[in-house]
Amino acid sequence: MLTTGNQLKAARALAGLEQKDIAEKAGVNVNTIRNMEAAGAGQIAGRALNVQNVQRVLEQEGIEFLNHGQPGVRLAKPKGEA
Template structure:
């Protein structure tokens, strides 16, 4: 599944995370997160390892990425870590 910038921003909002929180939890540079969030609704252009780190950080905090009917996110009841 491809991620889009709106999903990253929405996931951060659900968790109350700033960009630096995502950077710390994912191990991805904050400058990279800023760049990726600038992509708007286009698929993100980044190394698969970078996107995997971001996705895993969100999933560990309880975010579920949705595909249908369109790209989205939701907060699950039981996160693996405290947000």
């Protein structure tokens, strides 16, 4: 689950996407992405629907969200790979 600004920034870097790319694909303004990332290590504030849309976009780009004690991200394994 996408929870922090730093997690979003890391996920975006792994996916190789610019803020404007995610904003466009998620149907939000680029300022929304900037504000989410500005939360840093803190919780992302804002509309839950926007956060869900951004998370969905990143998951479609192969990002897996980890929350085992603290937020993290990694590239998902390709389908069929163990």
